[in-house]
Amino acid sequence: MENLIIFNARVVTPVGFSARRGGEMGKLRIIDNATVEVTDGTITYVGENRGENRDGYYHRYWHYNARGKCLLPGFVDSHTHFVFGGERAEEFSWRLKGESYMSIMQRGGGIVSTVKATRASNFVRLRSKAEGFLKQMSAMGVTTVEGKSGYGLDKETELLQLRVMRSLHNDEHKRVDIVSTFLGAHAVPPEYGGRTDEYVDYLIREVMPCVVQNDLAEFCDVFCEQGVFSIGQSRRLLLAAKEMGLALKLHADEIVPLGGAGLAAELSAVSADHLLHASDADIQAMADKGVVATLLPLTAFALKEPYARGREMIDAGCAVALATDLNPGSCFSGSIPLTFALACIYMKMSIEEAITALTLNGAAALNRAGSIGSIEVGKKGDMVVLNTDNYHFLPYYIGMNCVNTTIKEGVLYPTP
Numbered sequence: 001m002e003n004l005i006i007f008n009a010r011v012v013t014p015v016g017f018s019a020r021r022g023g024e025m026g027k028l029r030i031i032d033n034a035t036v037e038v039t040d041g042t043i044t045y046v047g048e049n050r051g052e053n054r055d056g057y058y059h060r061y062w063h064y065n066a067r068g069k070c071l072l073p074g075f076v077d078s079h080t081h082f083v084f085g086g087e088r089a090e091e092f093s094w095r096l097k098g099e100s101y102m103s104i105m106q107r108g109g110g111i112v113s114t115v116k117a118t119r120a121s122n123f124v125r126l127r128s129k130a131e132g133f134l135k136q137m138s139a140m141g142v143t144t145v146e147g148k149s150g151y152g153l154d155k156e157t158e159l160l161q162l163r164v165m166r167s168l169h170n171d172e173h174k175r176v177d178i179v180s181t182f183l184g185a186h187a188v189p190p191e192y193g194g195r196t197d198e199y200v201d202y203l204i205r206e207v208m209p210c211v212v213q214n215d216l217a218e219f220c221d222v223f224c225e226q227g228v229f230s231i232g233q234s235r236r237l238l239l240a241a242k243e244m245g246l247a248l249k250l251h252a253d254e255i256v257p258l259g260g261a262g263l264a265a266e267l268s269a270v271s272a273d274h275l276l277h278a279s280d281a282d283i284q285a286m287a288d289k290g291v292v293a294t295l296l297p298l299t300a301f302a303l304k305e306p307y308a309r310g311r312e313m314i315d316a317g318c319a320v321a322l323a324t325d326l327n328p329g330s331c332f333s334g335s336i337p338l339t340f341a342l343a344c345i346y347m348k349m350s351i352e353e354a355i356t357a358l359t360l361n362g363a364a365a366l367n368r369a370g371s372i373g374s375i376e377v378g379k380k381g382d383m384v385v386l387n388t389d390n391y392h393f394l395p396y397y398i399g400m401n402c403v404n405t406t407i408k409e410g411v412l413y414p415t416p
């Protein structure tokens with residue numbers, strides 16, 4: 001944590017301490033020739049330029065001249081699976097030849113093959129691989145990331161993944177904060193083949209209590225999908241998680257319209273994610289209940305699926321967040337620049353809405369809209385400096401990085 005004073009910036013930020021919904025998503029505050037002051041890692045001033053030597057006060061601050069550059073809140077990637085063993089490049093080549101994600105999964109590929117590799121790995125190897133992803137994320141402006149377990153599917157390995165994330169979060173040199181999610185219900189492991197209900201019982205009785213007692217996760221998530229976890233099984237698991245004090249997320253309506261988004265509304269989940277096939281009624285229910293709709297356009301792109309209906313969701317009054325879904329199977333990309341481009345080009349979101357979706361609404365999807373996601377007094381000094389004073393470059397500069405420097409709690413990390 002540092003004291004930092006940024007001068008001459010063009011500040012571009014959503015405003016507020018909760019998710020922005022519907023028409024509010026497109027409203028950004030823009031301040032030209034701005035000063036932003038960060039004291040001990042927290043924003044203590046945002047406004048018109050102040051004199052550099054105010055009362056001799058600023059000699060205790062690092063100075064940064066941001067003339068000709070935009071300053072945005074740090075990006076919040078609120079849905080990833082960045083801790084895993086192995087790769088699935090082979091499987092990717094099968095998909096290129098036309099095989100579907102679900103058919104690969106049914107013949108022992110997919111998540112289960114990453115489970116094998118993760119179980120065969122260890123703390124040090126998983127941690128160093130995950131740390132490599134965090135460095136790349138930081139260079140693209142990410143200051144907070146959510147990470148999920150779900151490649152262990154047994155008590156030992158699920159806890160191992162969560163411990164790797166905790167260790168990375170507690171690292172004093174970290175550039176990215178990590179929010180952990182327990183996703184034991186990511187798939188049914190081979191040893192429970194055909195016994196999904198028993199596996200749900202095992203998660204509730206054996207694994208979840210350990211996760212909670214060791215304070216290893218804030219959220220519980222489930223892959224609610226045809227042939228994986230049904231609506232009934234997902235509801236049972238999530239109600240147990242809620243009882244144990246975890247906040248809720250769902251992988252919902254990704255492959256078929258099963259009604260996961262409606263379940264998210266019923267249970268007041270913090271977010272429902274994917275939503276490629278969410279029904280109109282369920283979208284309205286999410287808007288009414290304030291469930292954040294987290295959209296993952298890189299996954300739709302990689303699977304050649306139709307994009308989620310971001311425009312309609314915003315028009316229905318939803319709070320939409322964007323995230324990358326970085327994972328070794330369906331979407332091996334944590335590209336923030338490409339996420340911006342796809343959201344604006346294919347999901348018909350405005351540039352301003354996409355910025356809100358990757359900052360304040362991403363924070364809201366992690367229950368952190370009160371502390372990150374906008375450049376406002378009292379929030380963490382997590383920010384992104386662009387190479388340009390024109391924030392339209394974010395989607396326009398397709399798939400290429402226009403981040404000059406990432407600022408984490410007042411510490412400057414120039415993009416390599």
Ligand SMILES: [Zn+2]
Pocket residue numbers: 079080081251325
């Ligand atoms: Zn996911």
